[in-house]
Amino acid sequence: MKKTTFFVTILSMLCSGLFGQTPPGLTDLAGDGVVITAVSSENISTNNKRMIVVGSKLFFTAQTTASGEELWVSDGTPTGTKMVKDIVSGANGSNPQWLSAIGNKCYFTATTTTQGTELWVSDGTDAGTTLVKDIYSGTSSSTPILLTAFGTKVLFFAMDPDSELLPVIDATKAEKWLWITDGTAAGTTRIGDTPTKETGYDGIHGKVIVTKDLSKAFFIGYSADFNETLWTTDGTVTGTKPIKDINPRTVTGSFAKTAPAAIEWMTPMGNKIVFRAETVSEVTKNTSLGLNGDIGSEIWLSDGTAAGTNWIGVDFAKGMTGAAPTPTQFAWTLPINDNLLLFRADDGVHNVEPCVMDISKPFVAISNPKIVFDYNNWSFPSSVQPSWPQQWRTVHNGYVYFQANGWIWEPPTNTAKGGTGWSLSRINVSSGDISKIDSISACRQWTTGNYTIFTPNGNTDDSKYFTEVGGTLYFTANDAANNNELWYLDATNYPKKYCDFTGNGIPHSLRTMNNTLYFVATATNKLYKVSTATGISVPKKTSVNIFPNPVSDQINIQTEESIKSVDVFNVQGCRMMSVSGNNKSINISTLHNGIYFVNIKLNSGEIAIEKVIKR
Numbered sequence: 001m002k003k004t005t006f007f008v009t010i011l012s013m014l015c016s017g018l019f020g021q022t023p024p025g026l027t028d029l030a031g032d033g034v035v036i037t038a039v040s041s042e043n044i045s046t047n048n049k050r051m052i053v054v055g056s057k058l059f060f061t062a063q064t065t066a067s068g069e070e071l072w073v074s075d076g077t078p079t080g081t082k083m084v085k086d087i088v089s090g091a092n093g094s095n096p097q098w099l100s101a102i103g104n105k106c107y108f109t110a111t112t113t114t115q116g117t118e119l120w121v122s123d124g125t126d127a128g129t130t131l132v133k134d135i136y137s138g139t140s141s142s143t144p145i146l147l148t149a150f151g152t153k154v155l156f157f158a159m160d161p162d163s164e165l166l167p168v169i170d171a172t173k174a175e176k177w178l179w180i181t182d183g184t185a186a187g188t189t190r191i192g193d194t195p196t197k198e199t200g201y202d203g204i205h206g207k208v209i210v211t212k213d214l215s216k217a218f219f220i221g222y223s224a225d226f227n228e229t230l231w232t233t234d235g236t237v238t239g240t241k242p243i244k245d246i247n248p249r250t251v252t253g254s255f256a257k258t259a260p261a262a263i264e265w266m267t268p269m270g271n272k273i274v275f276r277a278e279t280v281s282e283v284t285k286n287t288s289l290g291l292n293g294d295i296g297s298e299i300w301l302s303d304g305t306a307a308g309t310n311w312i313g314v315d316f317a318k319g320m321t322g323a324a325p326t327p328t329q330f331a332w333t334l335p336i337n338d339n340l341l342l343f344r345a346d347d348g349v350h351n352v353e354p355c356v357m358d359i360s361k362p363f364v365a366i367s368n369p370k371i372v373f374d375y376n377n378w379s380f381p382s383s384v385q386p387s388w389p390q391q392w393r394t395v396h397n398g399y400v401y402f403q404a405n406g407w408i409w410e411p412p413t414n415t416a417k418g419g420t421g422w423s424l425s426r427i428n429v430s431s432g433d434i435s436k437i438d439s440i441s442a443c444r445q446w447t448t449g450n451y452t453i454f455t456p457n458g459n460t461d462d463s464k465y466f467t468e469v470g471g472t473l474y475f476t477a478n479d480a481a482n483n484n485e486l487w488y489l490d491a492t493n494y495p496k497k498y499c500d501f502t503g504n505g506i507p508h509s510l511r512t513m514n515n516t517l518y519f520v521a522t523a524t525n526k527l528y529k530v531s532t533a534t535g536i537s538v539p540k541k542t543s544v545n546i547f548p549n550p551v552s553d554q555i556n557i558q559t560e561e562s563i564k565s566v567d568v569f570n571v572q573g574c575r576m577m578s579v580s581g582n583n584k585s586i587n588i589s590t591l592h593n594g595i596y597f598v599n600i601k602l603n604s605g606e607i608a609i610e611k612v613i614k615r
Contacts, residue, residue, distance in 0.1 A: 040508035068093020100147035116141030227256035270338030296325030318348030352386035373439035398430025421460035
């Protein structure tokens, strides 16, 4: 059987300045003199300088001394990376924002001296980059925001004379109301007379949430009758309306008759959304649960109808904090499928920890929704400590990877070894069954809690931007102070650094196009293409051999160099054994039969990974 050995000694070479600012394995697409202006935030609700993928084209914003900031496009090659159109000729630029992929085109906003800030569309060519409509005619700006794909059309909020002169909330402040476009001037119309929450909104899925069947979209709207509440639209004027008064408590001294719903974290779940909203006695007293008081900010579910928009009926964050009900702090939501939702929240007992709920099943206290596990179970005399899990973005090989703040616990005595800071962690969600997602299947710290790329005792590896490409999970992380770089998981789900810029790379805007990874590095403000699938490889220097294979009880390691450590992983990536020192015979008789990966770290710094079969 042909064995595969991976060596990564090149990483130490990358740490030096030997290769300059473009480490091996990367391709600088835009070249010298081009500054990529995409920003690092992944929050589509607030990031108006993002990089997007449209089919086989990558759209982004960049600036040069000659052209200023304009829209750029790349087909993944240096020759195919270029400015789309010099919308404002000269050094000033058109300041493109709100790049959004709709169909095979990129919609965005651009600013010109003759038309102000208006909606534009591009197919990636100069001739195919045009103004959609001068919504606020003349030099006045409609300033479109929150561009969202709605099938083949685009929903957005913009200002026109009516919304400027007849604001809903404050007579002294102009507002932006809801519009829709098919990409033509005639097909660009206003369909709503309500503003949305422009600032102070929490959530990473957007401020306009479209259902899976594209039949409707949800957004936060305002009216004199219902204050802030949940609205829906089907893309027409008559189909754009508030769903129900979520917080019907009467108030005085406001523009509205009732109180605001304080909606946050709208999350798509098939043809429904889950969100957080204020939940008061006027709502709870109508349930059959015997509750008749305020329970604070809690979890709601909506199908777009008044009857189907309700508090889930479970006071998840039980109890009081001071004189007010404990808020659930429902946030960092990740749909595993149309029914199963991973999120973080305070359950009133363990503080803010990883949680899960299934919207297809009855909501029952303790079991649905429920805490996955008490990640940071280090209790001080005065409080229970939260782990604040966050940054989960995708499911990779049945696991959700994220960062959380906790402690390392050493088995079998469960002794606290020290704080981890914000470190790489994961949860097993492969079953897709809420009853099976718990502390046993979570595989904390691969075996005991989390994996710290950065040495523990409070240091933070800040793992985030998890992006799967061709079966490999990439992300960014720190392994030392001021050294945030691109990492990936190897064949054993063990984290490895892909490349290291001179200084602090700080990669962001990780994007997948044609099964290839692209990203921007803050250190250089350049756009890079990852040229290899799993890191930088070099010819192996030292022969490493494991025998017998298959094996029943003891594996022998043959190598001319001394061994620093040996780790044995199962196929799920959980570390089953760890042996330090120059041990060339490892007893694995206690392991179950199956396939394992043996990670051999040599004193030279080289790492070899061998697959063995235990029988």
